[in-house]
Amino acid sequence: MSPTRGYHNYRGRTSKGKIVLAVLLVLIILAALSVIAMQRYIVYDENGRPHLELPQQEPDKPEETPDDLDITIEETKKDPEIRAVQLTETPLTDSAWQERKMSILASSTLAVSRANTVALTVKDASGHVYYDSAAAAAVSASIVQTETSTAAAIAEVNETYPYTIARLACFLDPIAAKADVEGMGLKNTGGYIFYDGNNSNWLDPGKPAARQYLCSMAKELAELGFDEILLTDVSYPTAGKLDKINYGETMKNQNLAAFLEEMEAALADSDVRLSLELPETVIAEGSDNIAGLMLADVAPKVERIYAVATEEQSEALAAEVAAAGENTGFVPEFSADTGSGTAGSYLWLPE
Template identity: 25%
Template sequence: MPRPRTVYRGKRKYSWIITLAAMLLVIAIALAAWLFYYLQRFIVYDKEGLHLDLSAPREELLRSDAPEATAQPAVPYVDVEIVVEQRDYSEIQTDAGNNLHSIHAVFVPAKDVTENTLKFYAGRMGDFDTLVLELKAEDGFLRWHSGVPVADSFAVNGTLELREMLEPLRAQGVYLVAQISALADGAMALRNAPIALKSAVTGQPYTDAAGQTYLDPYSESTRAYLLALLTELQNMGFDEVLLSGVTCPDSDALQFSQKMTQTPDSVTAVSSFALWLREQADTLGLPVSVCIGRAALTGEGDPAGQNAVLFFKAFDRVAVQTGFDSFQDDIAALESALGGQSDTRIVAVTENYTPELASYIVK
């Protein structure tokens, strides 16, 4: 019996399809690479940005007669120096210095302000008509028992009940001046850190080389505290307030409470604070005067942010601690800043001698 015929059928192979796909992929990659390098000739950057311009090759677009839109002007080098000039305060107009009289004053330092001291001066003013009582020195502690809550909260309050102690002096017509340190403050700045002038490096209260700390002149809390003290002193019977310590360290490493585009220098910070004080003095109807350092007059040493011209705009009187040898020069410098002589607004502060001046304070 013959065998059945067997026909061999091979398995279908698809390798040719894979080969074709691979070839097409290689061709596509090669074409893409060619187009990438070829079209770089037509990439144009003009005022409208980066785009393709197929109307002409890059060599033609960069020719000297090509359209101006495709040519970018050269950027010239400019050497620029930014100069920040000191503000001119001469044009500021205020009512400072009105309705004053000259003063012949005796100064009583904080440590000597006691009930017995006030009784002593009540009967022995002699040729003096004014008593200057230091009630807040640069250590930040108050000599009198204040009703300002923050003084109790941070334990800087004093104990003297001054209102009753001042009555005999007032009855004799003695002109009463309270002296307080405004920004130079050792106690409040350390105990109430949010209102302290801070170091930009450490974030802690800034301390100068002498160990002094300061209140932040831009802080709303600082200003509220000092305004409360001014108001209370006026209500207690003081005729005038003399501010010492209206200063700010001259340092690049200061951090103020207010956010500003540029950190102000010490003169700007103190001047801003001083002009704010002028507004408060006008509102209260209280003469507010200031002590100025000799460095701000002579230019020798650190003026600590003080500007004599501005101070005469912001304060009623400007007092300078002077000596026998420097008296003439210091008074001349104050007259120059004021723009003339004054029997009431320029005050010499001396030790153990009476100067030849209409207004003075003798320590």
């Protein structure tokens, strides 16, 4: 039986009519979609005749560039390296300063000759104040001890060095404590002024007037042009009949922390740095309950902590300070017997 003719030639072919029909169908679909899409642009006039209104494309607006860009770059306050020499002259006079300045420059001790600043004692543990202080004079006329040229000498110190330190003894202050026992003095449980193991008297950190007295002097020192105020004797007595002290109701460490906070507030409108001298043992051990000192309380409230130490101790003490106050630096206080002062920050003490 012979195969059907033409079968293999017809199989798989598509007629031209079907192709044309498919193309027309696609065009009709596209046209319908276009009509649907254009419906929202068809507007009828008052006679009912439709017409097409296409939206007008707004021209691209050029980017506006402000004439003046107000860019504020916040400067990071760099911690300067402190290579300080402690001045021993109290009160400082012009002649004494000229002599001291030349001796620093000509010193054969490397730590002294490379010094970039000095620390001037403006109030010591005797209670005397060595600059013209209105705050001190208001408490007792015997507190302020100056010479005729003291003001000029202090001004020249601040002009000679771009950075200067004022050393301010705080609560160990027999003169002010006895001048105002009720308002500022540290009392015993019998209601009288307390005498420590060295027969000296203290201001009471728990009394607002005592704290304000010291804060007022800090503000005066800022106005004189000092760049840093180093607080010393920030503690309660640690020698004598301590069980006889009337500490009041507030914890000792809280009173000292409040004092540092008030100091910060007093200096808030100035660029003056606040620093604190502590015993080396307080830093190493973290606290001294008798003195009312806790490193974790005080370190965050100051920019630097100073301590009399050896070069061998300095690295460990710096680590303890950094752990207690993230942004707080450490400055060792050296002498010829304890350090060389050839690197890093230091405060060189008189021999």
